[in-house]
Amino acid sequence: GAVVSQHPSRVICKSGTSVKIECRSLDFQATTMFWYRQFPKQSLMLMATSNEGSKATYEQGVEKDKFLINHASLTLSTLTVTSAHPEDSSFYICSAIRGNEQFFGPGTRLTVL
């Protein structure tokens, strides 16, 4: 069964609004989670590493003030897309490691109108 959940699975919002996406590890603790973005028919691009109890580490080119990450507990990381624009429309996927395996969440499809 699923070991990482994401909510919501799909969201449509207006330009300028903020959207929060939750990533939860189910039945295990994840001190580190990862946030990826995937555009249609393209690969996954790592956006940031979410660290429980400390600041997230962002990849080069990812605006930390636009993509706010909060890892407040050992089972929950949130990604907030602030002041969303149409170009932020994408598939956002989180992942967490359990043992030696990386488990991906089901993804959140964001559409910004």
Added chain:
Amino acid sequence: GQQVMQIPQYQHVQEGEDFTTYCNSSTTLSNIQWYKQRPGGHPVFLIQLVKSGEVKKQKRLTFQFGEAKKNSSLHITATQTTDVGTYFCAGPDGGGTSYGKLTFGQGTILTVHP
């Protein structure tokens, strides 16, 4: 920075034909992982290869890790319609051993015609 190249980008096969996707890294990898993403779905871990020259099989899927640990391949024998999806290879970012930060190849989109 590290680059992971994957070819082909697309592959269309008739059901029953074989399929192979190739992955090349610009740096030596401590391990390489393969994922499958069904249309509309999320990546699902298939396997991890660690040793130089390693070959692993999962039913009709055969995974190889090159001797130099810079390239890998996934071969599917006698494809079925259930094999449809995008196959990604991924290596630890920066050449580390971390299972977390991954650099993904571009993926190969496989379609299987019945």
